[in-house]
Amino acid sequence: xxxxxxxxxxxxxxxxxxxxxxxxxxxxxxxxxxxxxxxxxxxxxxxxxxxxxxxxxxxxxxxxxxxxxxxxxxxxxxxxxxxxxxxxxxxxxxxxxxxxxxxxxxxxxxxxxxxxxxxxxxxxxxxxxxxxxxxxxxxxxxxxxxxxxxxxxxxxxxxxxxxxxxxxxxxxxxxxxxxxxxxxxxxxxxxxxxxxxxxxxxxxxxxxxxxxxxxxxxxxxxxxxxxxxxxxxxxxxxxxxxxxxxxxxxxxxxxxxxxxxxxxxxxxxx
Amino acid sequence: xxxxxxxxxxxxxxxxxxxxxxxxxxxxxxxxxxxxxxxxxxxxxxxxxxxxxxxxxxxxxxxxxxxxxxxxxxxxxxxxxxxxxxxxxxxxxxxxxxxxxxxxxxxxxxxxxxxxxxxxxxxxxxxxxxxxxxxxxxxxxxxxxxxxxxxxxxxxxxxxxxxxxxxxxxxxxxxxxxxxxxxxxxxxxxxxxxxxxxxxxxxxxxxxxxxxxxxxxxxxxxxxxxxxxxxxxxxxxxxxxxxxxxxxx
Numbered sequence: 001x002x003x004x005x006x007x008x009x010x011x012x013x014x015x016x017x018x019x020x021x022x023x024x025x026x027x028x029x030x031x032x033x034x035x036x037x038x039x040x041x042x043x044x045x046x047x048x049x050x051x052x053x054x055x056x057x058x059x060x061x062x063x064x065x066x067x068x069x070x071x072x073x074x075x076x077x078x079x080x081x082x083x084x085x086x087x088x089x090x091x092x093x094x095x096x097x098x099x100x101x102x103x104x105x106x107x108x109x110x111x112x113x114x115x116x117x118x119x120x121x122x123x124x125x126x127x128x129x130x131x132x133x134x135x136x137x138x139x140x141x142x143x144x145x146x147x148x149x150x151x152x153x154x155x156x157x158x159x160x161x162x163x164x165x166x167x168x169x170x171x172x173x174x175x176x177x178x179x180x181x182x183x184x185x186x187x188x189x190x191x192x193x194x195x196x197x198x199x200x201x202x203x204x205x206x207x208x209x210x211x212x213x214x215x216x217x218x219x220x221x222x223x224x225x226x227x228x229x230x231x232x233x234x235x236x237x238x239x240x241x242x243x244x245x246x247x248x249x250x251x252x253x254x255x256x257x258x259x260x261x262x263x264x265x266x267x268x269x270x
Numbered sequence: 271x272x273x274x275x276x277x278x279x280x281x282x283x284x285x286x287x288x289x290x291x292x293x294x295x296x297x298x299x300x301x302x303x304x305x306x307x308x309x310x311x312x313x314x315x316x317x318x319x320x321x322x323x324x325x326x327x328x329x330x331x332x333x334x335x336x337x338x339x340x341x342x343x344x345x346x347x348x349x350x351x352x353x354x355x356x357x358x359x360x361x362x363x364x365x366x367x368x369x370x371x372x373x374x375x376x377x378x379x380x381x382x383x384x385x386x387x388x389x390x391x392x393x394x395x396x397x398x399x400x401x402x403x404x405x406x407x408x409x410x411x412x413x414x415x416x417x418x419x420x421x422x423x424x425x426x427x428x429x430x431x432x433x434x435x436x437x438x439x440x441x442x443x444x445x446x447x448x449x450x451x452x453x454x455x456x457x458x459x460x461x462x463x464x465x466x467x468x469x470x471x472x473x474x475x476x477x478x479x480x481x482x483x484x485x486x487x488x489x490x491x492x493x494x495x496x497x498x499x500x501x502x503x504x505x506x507x508x509x510x511x512x513x514x515x516x517x518x519x
Contacts, residue, residue, distance in 0.1 A: 033516060122376060122380075123374065123376075123411070124376075127369070128369065128370075128371060130369065130370045130371070131368075131369030131371060134368055134369055134370055135368065135369070137369060189397060
């Protein structure tokens, strides 16, 4: 029991690395996060195992929130699955993305769904995205240092409009308009930041998200599978598309017949 | 340390919780308090027993705020009230911290009532001897709300209610005279209800008005005197009008 827990810690920490990198890229994080990492046994264990890597992103635009993710899980050089559901439906108007330890994310998102429903029943109104993300972040903070590995984005639509928060197992919680989490996030950020406009239509936004995930899966070996895109609007979330990234490649870069510069011919018989 | 686990509030053979009922007696002996909900204001009024000459009346505030948009007045044991108010204030801030939103009136009333109920079902403690009138504006919808809790831990929403001394006569008056009011009319209705059971005068009444924009505002003695004078004038005019036709006949 202990070793595998430690290994999950490790991949959490490793996943944490890329998380911290992408946050440093945002330019508003102190590098003291690097110093606070857990001890050396996690680093060793990490080398051997990497449970979940990913390219996930979410952004707010005029019409709501777009959430997109790949579906590959890799263990080192071995692709353990091409069909992991990384976007978790907390309730009909809130989504969470999965990053870090798969079990941690799944369990705590489920738990968050329960808490949100209890809040609804007690207070006769839906919980806000702010409140839900705060609940999750407070829980994760209380387990700080015990090896949970969660780097998730909570996206939803509440009375105040679209909401997007990044929550992680260090206990951090950030409000923002554009996030990308995972080993493929630098590539996704490049495409996302380039193509982002606040006043896009839903189709344009979904296409941007799809392209960003595709480019992340193209360059990052640890991301791949199916690019899922969800849209969260005033009536709740809706799955826009789930395309195999291999096929997306040919859609974005269709085969072009190249002009033949030199053609090999049989040597004339001597 | 001695363990306090013996229950004090236990059922009687015919299903009563006598401690809770005795607590309600304590409420009935407390000073009168009234709350009236208008369309854009909510008014709380409390009877002020005559202050001794040497007492600084400003330290005996009977209407307190729990948050910028919630206020409370109560009838009963004032020391118990202090404990409940402090716990409620902490809960208001704790709620702001955990969900980044102000409490709704219903939420904090549910919390206070829950606290009062807990003390009827715990070892070594007695129930709180007070009924609270809680007013506020819903932070989302902006709707005014008035709730009442009692020592048993039940709570409900009211358009207007009274508690404490002679609350029955005040409630009867309110039932006869309540209608949807706003602004100064609501204040007048609250004062008229209080005047049914309290000696007239600004010295014996404490009034606070809550509006959405400005929160809680305690009325000055002079203001209250002015409104009381208005009410008396209206009463006199109404009585004169009643007498006049009979004089003619």
